[in-house]
Amino acid sequence: MVFISPAFTLVMLSYLFTWDVEHFSLGIFDQDRSSLSRQYIAALSEDGTITFDEDVASSARVDELLVSGRVQGVLVLPPGLMERVNGGETGEIQAILDGTNPGAVSQMLGHIQGRTERFVAALSSLPEDAQALYAPIDIRMRVWYNANLSTLHSMVPGLIAVVMCMPAFSIATSLTREKELGTLEGLYATPVGGADLLLGKLAAYLSCGVASALPVMVVATLWFGVPFRGSVLLFLLATADFLLGVLCLSLLLASFLSSQQAATVIMFLVLFIPSMFLSGLIDPVDRTSFSAQLQANFLPTTHYITMSRGIFLKGVGLRELWPQLLMLAAMGVGYLLVTIKLFRKKLG
Amino acid sequence: MWHRISNLVVKDLQQFLRDRVLLIFVLVGPTFQLVMMGQATATDIKHLPTAIVDGDRSSDSRALIVALDTLDELDVTHYLDTEEQAGALLDKGEVTSVVLIPSGFAESLGSPSERATVQFLVDGSNILGAYAAVSAGQGAIARMGSEIAVERLRSVGATDNRVPALDLRTTTRFNEEMNHSFYLLPSQLSLIVLIVTLLVSSMGIVRERERGTLEQLMVTPLRRIELIVAKATLPTLVALVDFLAMLAIAVWIFGVPIRGSLVLLLAVTLVFIIVQQTWGLVISALSATQQQAVLLIFMTGILSVAFSGYLVAAENMPTLMRWASKLFPISHYLTMLRAIMLKGATIADIGLQLFALLLLGIASLTISVRSFRKQLG
Numbered sequence: 001m002v003f004i005s006p007a008f009t010l011v012m013l014s015y016l017f018t019w020d021v022e023h024f025s026l027g028i029f030d031q032d033r034s035s036l037s038r039q040y041i042a043a044l045s046e047d048g049t050i051t052f053d054e055d056v057a058s059s060a061r062v063d064e065l066l067v068s069g070r071v072q073g074v075l076v077l078p079p080g081l082m083e084r085v086n087g088g089e090t091g092e093i094q095a096i097l098d099g100t101n102p103g104a105v106s107q108m109l110g111h112i113q114g115r116t117e118r119f120v121a122a123l124s125s126l127p128e129d130a131q132a133l134y135a136p137i138d139i140r141m142r143v144w145y146n147a148n149l150s151t152l153h154s155m156v157p158g159l160i161a162v163v164m165c166m167p168a169f170s171i172a173t174s175l176t177r178e179k180e181l182g183t184l185e186g187l188y189a190t191p192v193g194g195a196d197l198l199l200g201k202l203a204a205y206l207s208c209g210v211a212s213a214l215p216v217m218v219v220a221t222l223w224f225g226v227p228f229r230g231s232v233l234l235f236l237l238a239t240a241d242f243l244l245g246v247l248c249l250s251l252l253l254a255s256f257l258s259s260q261q262a263a264t265v266i267m268f269l270v271l272f273i274p275s276m277f278l279s280g281l282i283d284p285v286d287r288t289s290f291s292a293q294l295q296a297n298f299l300p301t302t303h304y305i306t307m308s309r310g311i312f313l314k315g316v317g318l319r320e321l322w323p324q325l326l327m328l329a330a331m332g333v334g335y336l337l338v339t340i341k342l343f344r345k346k347l348g
Numbered sequence: 349m350w351h352r353i354s355n356l357v358v359k360d361l362q363q364f365l366r367d368r369v370l371l372i373f374v375l376v377g378p379t380f381q382l383v384m385m386g387q388a389t390a391t392d393i394k395h396l397p398t399a400i401v402d403g404d405r406s407s408d409s410r411a412l413i414v415a416l417d418t419l420d421e422l423d424v425t426h427y428l429d430t431e432e433q434a435g436a437l438l439d440k441g442e443v444t445s446v447v448l449i450p451s452g453f454a455e456s457l458g459s460p461s462e463r464a465t466v467q468f469l470v471d472g473s474n475i476l477g478a479y480a481a482v483s484a485g486q487g488a489i490a491r492m493g494s495e496i497a498v499e500r501l502r503s504v505g506a507t508d509n510r511v512p513a514l515d516l517r518t519t520t521r522f523n524e525e526m527n528h529s530f531y532l533l534p535s536q537l538s539l540i541v542l543i544v545t546l547l548v549s550s551m552g553i554v555r556e557r558e559r560g561t562l563e564q565l566m567v568t569p570l571r572r573i574e575l576i577v578a579k580a581t582l583p584t585l586v587a588l589v590d591f592l593a594m595l596a597i598a599v600w601i602f603g604v605p606i607r608g609s610l611v612l613l614l615a616v617t618l619v620f621i622i623v624q625q626t627w628g629l630v631i632s633a634l635s636a637t638q639q640q641a642v643l644l645i646f647m648t649g650i651l652s653v654a655f656s657g658y659l660v661a662a663e664n665m666p667t668l669m670r671w672a673s674k675l676f677p678i679s680h681y682l683t684m685l686r687a688i689m690l691k692g693a694t695i696a697d698i699g700l701q702l703f704a705l706l707l708l709g710i711a712s713l714t715i716s717v718r719s720f721r722k723q724l725g
Contacts, residue, residue, distance in 0.1 A: 009650075040514075066521055066522075066691070067687065067691045067692070067693055067697050068687075068693075068697050069683065069687060069691075085514065090514070090515045091514050091515065092514075092515050092517060093514055093515065093516050093517065094517050094518075094519065095516060095517070095518045095519070096519045096521060097518060097519070097520050097521065098521060098522060099520035099521055099522045099523030099524065099526055099530075100522050100523055100530065100531060100686050100690045100691065101531050102523060102526035102527065102528050102530070102531060103528065103531070105520060105526060106479075106526070109518060112516065113516060116514055116516050119514070120514050132460065132461050132462060132463050132500075133460065133497065133500050133501060133504065134497050134501075135463070135493060135497065136457060136463055136464060136493050136496045136497055136500060137457075137463065137464050137465075137466055137489055137490070137492065137493035137496070138463045138464065138465045138466070139466055139468060139486055139489050139490065139493075140465060140466070140467045140468065141468050141470070141482060141485075141486060142467065142468070142469050142470070143469075143470045143471075143472040143478060143482070144438055144469055144470065144471055144472060145471060145472045145473045146472030146473060146475070146478070147472065149472055149475060149478055149479065149482075150475075151475050153472075154472065154473055154474060154475035154478075155475065157473075158474075259369065261369045261370070261373075262369045264642075265369055265372055265373045265377065268373075268377065269376075269377060269380060273380070273381050273384060274384065277384045277385055277387075278384070280474065282476060283393055283476055283477070284393060284396060284444065284474050284476070284477040286394060286395060287395045287396075287397055287423065288394075288395045288423075306441055309441075309473040309474070310439075310441065310473075313472075313473045314438075314439055314473065316439045316440070320436075320439050320440045320441075
């Protein structure tokens with residue numbers, strides 16, 4: 001169960017956090033009804049990403065369609081569009097878009113703009129020297145590590161860090177369970193000391209967690225097709241290092257708690273939710289905000305996300321990732337020492 | 349009859365208020381999560397670190413660097429000599445983007461028949477950061493380009509625009525500033541209402557079974573329908589309180605509008621809570637212990653999120669998933685929630701979804717009453 005569940009959760013979460021939109025449904029309000037407007041509509045819907053599903057006849061209908069959510073936007077082609085364009089003037093097209101889903105809107109707008117530019121370029125067939133006149137700077141945009149700007153390729157390596165928090169949940173509930181059942185006192189009476197008990201638990205969950213990283217990697221690369229450019233060994237080392245940090249953090253938290261329910265709630269609030277929103281998984285951490293930096297650096301997940309994305313997408317090695325590795329190891333050892341000290345005190 | 353029901357409701361309420369952990373989880377957890385989520389998505393992405401490799405060192409290249417640095421999205425943090433150094437910084441993740449200005453940049457800009465080249469490298473490993481850097485950088489460089497284009501056109505004596513052109517004007521309705529939190533906070537609202545309803549309703553029954561008190565309730569004069577109504581009251585109350593608290597946060601802290609009728613919003617929410625309770629009854633029939641119930645709720649929650657249009661609107665899903673999504677009450681509820689809050693939809697606009705929700709409710713009520721009868725029988 002512990003072995004497979006991170007991989008299963010990764011599959012579900014990845015579908016949740018993917019917002020590449022593959023199809024847009026638009027309405028068309030063609031007031032021009034010319035050969036140009038028909039050509040333009042055909043050019044936009046050429047590859048099937050955009051389909052025009054509603055033929056709009058009045059402005060009132062535009063509102064109706066948008067409010068009911070039947071279309072995600074309406075394209076308005078004004079009367080006289082062809083005349084203006086052929087006369088060398090600028091024709092105005094209006095896109096009225098449903099902004100309730102801003103992510104989809106920016107993608108849709110990108111599509112429409114791209115198609116429109118290509119349509120215009122085909123109309124004018126700009127000669128070489130004219131291009132120098134109208135567009136004096138040639139911008140060469142290159143996206144490294146994720147050339148197609150695929151959401152999945154960016155999110156899956158990041159979400160691995162979130163699902164690898166699951167062993168931390170398990171270790172916290174297992175320690176509090178012993179407290180609930182009263183078996184912890186029983187163990188104190190035996191020659192097994194508090195430190196041995198903690199180290200034993202830590203070793204068990206650490207090895208289990210590292211093992212569960214393997215199906216996670218298989219899911220990421222084979223199911224989602226995320227490239228793996230770095231070293232497998234380094235990824236496992238990074239995972240073990242992260243687990244050390246996060247497991248020791250949860251042991252420390254669990255030593256203050258007395259019920260399984262409480263442990264689940266606290267882990268959820270302290271580890272799981274912040275890992276989603278404060279770690280740079282979704283938005284990059286704001287460089288200039290001290291509090292955002294502090295929170296992010298305190299979370300083990302932040303460092304693991306950097307390493308996971310680095311190994312998967314950038315193919316970087318120890319030379320680039322040593323600061324993160326060191327930070328996590330320091331966290332783990334620090335939390336562990338405090339926890340052992342707290343345990344000793346209780347015994348004494 | 350009402351006396352018997354109210355007695356059980358009061359007992360449930362007392363028990364709920366005594367369970368501190370559940371109380372925190374159900375009342376503090378959701379608001380905490382909502383605030384964090386709002387903060388993470390409400391602000392725009394800013395101050396992405398950027399490295400410059402200026403091979404030209406002219407006044408033109410400096411003008412470009414200043415134009416990039418004054419953008420909110422980009423901060424120039426490093427000045428480097430070679431592309432290799434820039435690559436190393438991208439590898440380490442110390443910069444998000446690199447701008448390469450080749451030598452001869454100013455010279456090319458100075459002669460009207462040439463095009464100057466600028467390279468812009470972006471780290472694509474964080475997708476939202478990459479999008480922000482690409483659009484900001486491209487915008488700033490293109491603006492500089494169009495200023496130069498105006499000068500060039502003037503110098504060759506062009507007076508009018510001789511190239512055919514189309515100007516795309518965009519109007520964004522319902523969310524003019526394209527605020528992501530307007531989309532995500534209603535999603536989160538519906539999810540929390542779902543989880544809390546399922547949790548409180550199934551826990552209430554499973555706990556009675558674990559302790560053996562469910563049998564005791566069976567031998568009292570309480571009829572089955574009375575038991576179900578009584579057991580449904582507490583979850584409905586708790587979910588409504590949660591909903592109102594989160595709605596207040598969404599509206600007052602994050603400025604999400606309620607453009608439609610508040611009464612309609614509450615009525616739709618109440619219907620959703622009642623429909624979702626029947627799922628809670630089924631879950632409680634399926635699970636013997638509280639831990640099993642939690643696991644089932646977790647799975648239901650994940651599936652509901654995946655199919656509800658939490659992040660990907662249902663209309664953008666593949667066909668099979670789109671149809672499957674219609675079986676989840678939350679997908680209809682979320683559509684209505686967004687329509688009422690952001691679009692000011694009236695009951696006529698959301699009639700179809702409301703009808704679908706009621707239909708699903710009747711179906712799941714039938715199943716749940718059956719399963720409840722079996723577990724008691």
